[in-house]
Amino acid sequence: MKKLLNNPDNYADEALDGMCLAHPEFYQRSGDTGRIIHRTGGPIKGRVGIVSGGGSGHLPVFAGYVGPGLLDACSVGNVFAGPSVADCMDAMKIADGGAGVLCLYGNYGGDRMNFDMAGEMLAMEGLASTTVLVADDVASAQSAERDKRRGVAGMIYPFKIAGAAAASGGDLATVTVIAQKAANACRSIGVALWPCTVPEAGKPTFEIAEDELEMGMGIHGEPGIWRGKLRPADEIAAEMLQRVSDELDLVKGDRVSVLVNSLGATPHEELFILYRHIANALAAKSVSIIMPLVGRYATSMEMTGASLSLIKLDAELEQHLKAPARCAFWSVA
Amino acid sequence: MKKLLNNPDNYADEALDGMCLAHPEFYQRSGDTGRIIHRTGGPIKGRVGIVSGGGSGHLPVFAGYVGPGLLDACSVGNVFAGPSVADCMDAMKIADGGAGVLCLYGNYGGDRMNFDMAGEMLAMEGLASTTVLVADDVASAQSAERDKRRGVAGMIYPFKIAGAAAASGGDLATVTVIAQKAANACRSIGVALWPCTVPEAGKPTFEIAEDELEMGMGIHGEPGIWRGKLRPADEIAAEMLQRVSDELDLVKGDRVSVLVNSLGATPHEELFILYRHIANALAAKSVSIIMPLVGRYATSMEMTGASLSLIKLDAELEQHLKAPARCAFWSVA
Amino acid sequence: MSWTADDIETWLGNCADRMTQSAPELNTLDGQLGDGDLGATLQKCAALMKAGLLGTAALPSDAFKTAAGACARASGSSFGTLLAVALLVLAQETAGKPTLLVQDMAPLLEKIIAALMLRGRSKLGDKTALDSLEAIRLAVSNLQDAEDLQLLCSAAAERAIEDFRMRPNLIGRARMFAEKSVGLADPGMVAVARIVGRAA
């Protein structure tokens, strides 16, 4: 395992420490275990709080998206492991500005159980909360079983859009409805070339040959759709675009945002090579791209590979996508 | 070679294409060879133009830093190869708003020859230009031979500071003096864990064992100071900090900016683990960190490793560092 | 047979000890089908349970509540949460009662299973810890007071592991390895057998 770390058991905590030291204007740690990251300054009174959470090792997801116009708090687990129920409860309490809390996170069994349980326990204390699961990974289940799909990079669109809705004063029901709408409008798929290594485990999350890639692999190394020989970037981009746009029924004049995301090691140069194909292909269909995002928005540490996310926009989603927001990893002015 | 690309010969061009497609608000391509990236909207009349250039494969360096308050144009070579003389000339011409052009780039023999020659040829056509070389890599030569040092990630500080000086209306001499001051105040060192692969070459730039790292290695795989067994991140950070601060004579009350930069594959989590040590060590010395930068600011594609840069600030440098600037990879509001 | 708050604390402490002891085995099993953290998860739950159970519970439900809180703080892994849910159900359902009777076991297990199905969006037959609990529930229905309870539960849990061994996992992480899971014991089912205690 070749990583810049101290004790593998402290990887998540030391990374969070560093993040808060580097960006005290955005992030503060709290909770019994220090596994809550919340907005500096605390919740905004009278505004809906938005909470997310999940495992470490995906920065900027999840905790990196805490910031004005984005998330209010996050509960953070160990690398690739969910946060505890208690931390989910703490995050929700910290995010509560009196107008209720939306729990907005990726559709993983463990995370869902924990947030649901946290929500029920806090309901007994009178805290109102709702849940929107992001299940954007088209590779993880057929569209008939959408509720089984995992949440991947596309989740940043619901983060951004729900964050804008909350910032503009929407009530819990309104924010929940628009977050669900954003989650519904969004599709992603990933392609993996090399695995990463979970520090505590010390060995790669999967094995793959020198000349192979896997289409549809999940961000923790979950099995994908097919594994085969490396292909030209344009072919890979074309297949990814096909798969994510399949269910979105894109027609001439539609407006989408596009995220070409590195899973970690894949460099910007290659993301732009992928984006070039995707931009040209969408232009050929007369589909407009709004606020394209190319970079590292949801990673699996040093995994090599990329993901493509598309969100189909209507006027409301677009307006919220473009609303101002800031965190250390993404700002929209 | 496991990379998301089409024809390796088109790697640089397709990446630039994608970058301009994704961010037309910042970047435009021109020149005979398409290897000039310049600011959308062209030079600002009456303002000093700032030009940089160098090889591809280092995004955001060089072309990514074209933008308001930063660079005006860049000439871009193939991966890890300098731009041509003709492209340097074109970049200088495009950046010229009538107040002359500062050529500001990393100290590499080939690049220097080309920019110097371009400058002399344009001088014959009446274009005034000056040169500031960034030679921040303390690992590449002793301090007595500072003019032999290579330019690495620290160069973004002179980019930012000179950009602010030009944007605020400084004349060529003034902008040159402050760029040189910024370059003089800045020191960097890198540590490499795994190499990257130049697409045209198809094989890794160097070999290194499973359990080794190399302190001081250059961004093209140039030999470093020592190679040895992997160590805890805190030890590595401590040595890097020692080496970059050695010549800066930091004392209580000094103000610095710090850049903890991924060479490509090293994830944000690990950068924050390094930053945590560095922030604590500087705090212990009562040295203040202004605007810390943690992320991918100068890369070698998918190389694994990190670099640390420090710039010692006086009031003038700090003011220009904090002045507003924008590009697709970095914005200061 | 009936149990006081003290008895329940003692029993929960013994469960915790067994969780700690079986951690290495469970990590290995979970490593084959999941992410290899089941043992570590139980270890953390056990440590926090032991730290919380100080022999001061006035009612059985107090002990359950303490243990539930410990598991909720421990971990983000599925089994820890399932344990927390189960213990919370016990706390809620036994609220106010000074002692528990052996006859309460089967109905409590029914409540627990129902809550876990809801929480885990799983059903009986998915090859999870729930199938083990169901096997135990059946074994303790219509119980004769004199029988060796631990032997009975343990035997039921062991039998359940074998009954499900050749079936595929239909939920959780192991679902992604459905074919591979045929022939392997479900880690969560093994965990239940270890927690209730090995038959001597």
Add this chain to the structure above:
Amino acid sequence: MSWTADDIETWLGNCADRMTQSAPELNTLDGQLGDGDLGATLQKCAALMKAGLLGTAALPSDAFKTAAGACARASGSSFGTLLAVALLVLAQETAGKPTLLVQDMAPLLEKIIAALMLRGRSKLGDKTALDSLEAIRLAVSNLQDAEDLQLLCSAAAERAIEDFRMRPNLIGRARMFAEKSVGLADPGMVAVARIVGRAA
């Protein structure tokens, strides 16, 4: 012996052909000490030179200027730039002259070497293409009109390679491999020998 614009165009064209032919050899050599692009660099320079030299130069300096521009457009690699500088010096120094004399060679080479030292911040003895040019300059000083010029230059360039083989590279990329470079021919020195033409 004297040369017209036509002669110069023909000679530059022949140089370009030799650059193309020796590209694979030079890539390999540069791969041992540098980044392996010397052959590719010369190939690009040659292609652009050939495209620009259309037999229309009125004066020798026009041909040099065209060739210089071609090399300046070709590449970011050091040798391409050094070639561009050398050709530019020739264009500047021969400006206006309808023909060039063999006696002009040595002084022109002196000017070229001086310009290259300035541009490359290198000196004679650093084991670069400049040492080859210096060897040629010495060979063509006090030249007898009748001698076979190509043979003379080529022999000088080949000799220079051997004279420097056992010395370390002191500049450019190869500097970083100073010890390794002892015993290896400098790629740029080999390039000069190939460009002026192999002795038959």
